[in-house]
Amino acid sequence: MSPISSNRMSKEERAAQVSADLAFLAAWFRSPLKTGAVTSSGRMLAAQMAAMTDPRIPGHLLELGPGTGPVTSALLKHGYPEDRLILVEMNNDFRKRLERRFPNARVVVGDAFDMLRILDNFGVSSLSAVVSSLPLLLLPEEKRHGLLGDAFTRLQPGGGFVQFTYGWASPIPVRDWFSATPSKRLWWNLPPAVAWRYMPAAGAGQKVAGAA
Numbered sequence: 001m002s003p004i005s006s007n008r009m010s011k012e013e014r015a016a017q018v019s020a021d022l023a024f025l026a027a028w029f030r031s032p033l034k035t036g037a038v039t040s041s042g043r044m045l046a047a048q049m050a051a052m053t054d055p056r057i058p059g060h061l062l063e064l065g066p067g068t069g070p071v072t073s074a075l076l077k078h079g080y081p082e083d084r085l086i087l088v089e090m091n092n093d094f095r096k097r098l099e100r101r102f103p104n105a106r107v108v109v110g111d112a113f114d115m116l117r118i119l120d121n122f123g124v125s126s127l128s129a130v131v132s133s134l135p136l137l138l139l140p141e142e143k144r145h146g147l148l149g150d151a152f153t154r155l156q157p158g159g160g161f162v163q164f165t166y167g168w169a170s171p172i173p174v175r176d177w178f179s180a181t182p183s184k185r186l187w188w189n190l191p192p193a194v195a196w197r198y199m200p201a202a203g204a205g206q207k208v209a210g211a212a
Contacts, residue, residue, distance in 0.1 A: 042070070042186075042188075042189040042190060042193075043070065043074070044186050044188055044189050045164055045186055045189045045193050045195065046070040046071045046073065046074035047074045047077075047078075048183050048186060048195045049071050049074065049131055049162050049164060049195045050071065050074035050075045050077065050078035050131075051078065052160065052162045052183065052195055052197045053075065053078065053080075053128065053129040053131060053159075053160070053162060054128070054129070054158065054159075055078060055079035055080045055084075055128065057128040057129065057156050057157075057158050057159050058126065058128060058156055059084075059124075059126040059127045059128040059154075059155075059156045059159070060084050060085070060086050060122075060124050060126075060127055060128065061075060061080050061084055061085050061086070061127065061128050061129050061130075061131065062086045062088065062115065062119070062127050062129075062130045062131070062151070062154075063075070063085060063086070063087050063088070063130075063131045063132075063133075064088050064112040064115070064130065064131070064132040064133070064134050065088070065089065065090075065112060065132060065133040065134040065135075066087045066088075066089055066094070066098060066133065067089070067091075067094050067133060068094055068097050068098070069087075069097065069098055069101050069102065071131060071133060072085065072087060072098070072101070072102060072105070073101075075131065076102075080128075081104075082102055082103075082104040082105050083104045083105065084128070085102065085105040085106065086105070086106045086108070086118075086119070086122060086124065087102070087105055087106065087107045087108070088108055088110050088111075088112050088115065088118060089107065089108075089109060089110075090109065090110070090111065090112075091109075092109055095107055095108075095109045106122060112132070112134055112147065113143065113146070113147055113150075115130075115147075115150055115151065116150050116153070116154070119154060124154075125154065126154060126155075126156050127151070127154045127155050127156065127159060128155075128156060128159050129155070129159050129160055129161070129162065130151040130155065130159075130160075130161045130162070131161075131162045132147075132161065132162065132163045132164075133163075133164060134147075134163070136163060136165075136171045136172065137165065137167065137171055141173050144171070144172045144173070145172065145173075145175065148161055148172055148178065148198055152178070152200045155200070159199075160197045160198060160199045161197070161198040161199075162195060162196070162197050162198075163195070163196050163198070164193050164194065164195045164196070165193065165194055165196065166191050166192065166193050166194075167194075168194075170182070170196055171196065172196070172198060176201060177200065177201050178198050178199060178200055178201055179198065179199050179200075179201055180196055180197070180198050181196065181197045181198075181199075182194050182195070182196050182197075183195040183196075183197075
């Protein structure tokens with residue numbers, strides 16, 4: 001995958017970015033371990049993550065940890081209708097922002113690791129993609145693998161799980177039951193970042209089901 005180029009931001013987009021970053025900074029000061037990042041995802045990173053999904057694959061798109069919505073906005077520009085988006089956010093202030101920005105999306109305050117129950121509550125059995133901005137490096141490996149395994153049980157063929165990291169290695173340690181494909185490093189993102197796309201390996205159904 002190649003980095004996504006960005007155009008100049010309009011005054012409205014710059015104002016929205018400043019507002020989002022201030023909201024993120026305030027949330028980080030209150031709870032740094034839960035928020036994970038000091039600023040919201042940059043436009044190039046958000047566009048790269050969206051580009052690693054495919055709106056032509058049927059099903060809803062599940063976004064974990066959308067924050068103030070930079071990746072959500074990129075997903076809409078990439079071609080996902082707002083009513084196909086399910087946004088799971090733990091921060092109630094962010095949830096209110098998301099509901100105002102994306103009134104046709106399904107927004108829920110909840111734990112991303114409870115995704116299967118959340119999807120069942122919405123009556124959603126299949127996903128086009130899962131896009132995550134969670135601070136996974138703070139979590140044990142088995143919990144990261146469990147999250148990926150749960151996502152795989154709902155993904156349609158061709159769908160993937162997209163996660164970004166500021167580090168150099170895969171944020172989810174690679175195993176033989178899935179593939180991991182990185183984008184090029186986005187040097188102009190602050191800080192520089194990489195987006196990873198995870199997909200089930202062929203014939204890995206049993207291992208996926210027992211990944212947690």
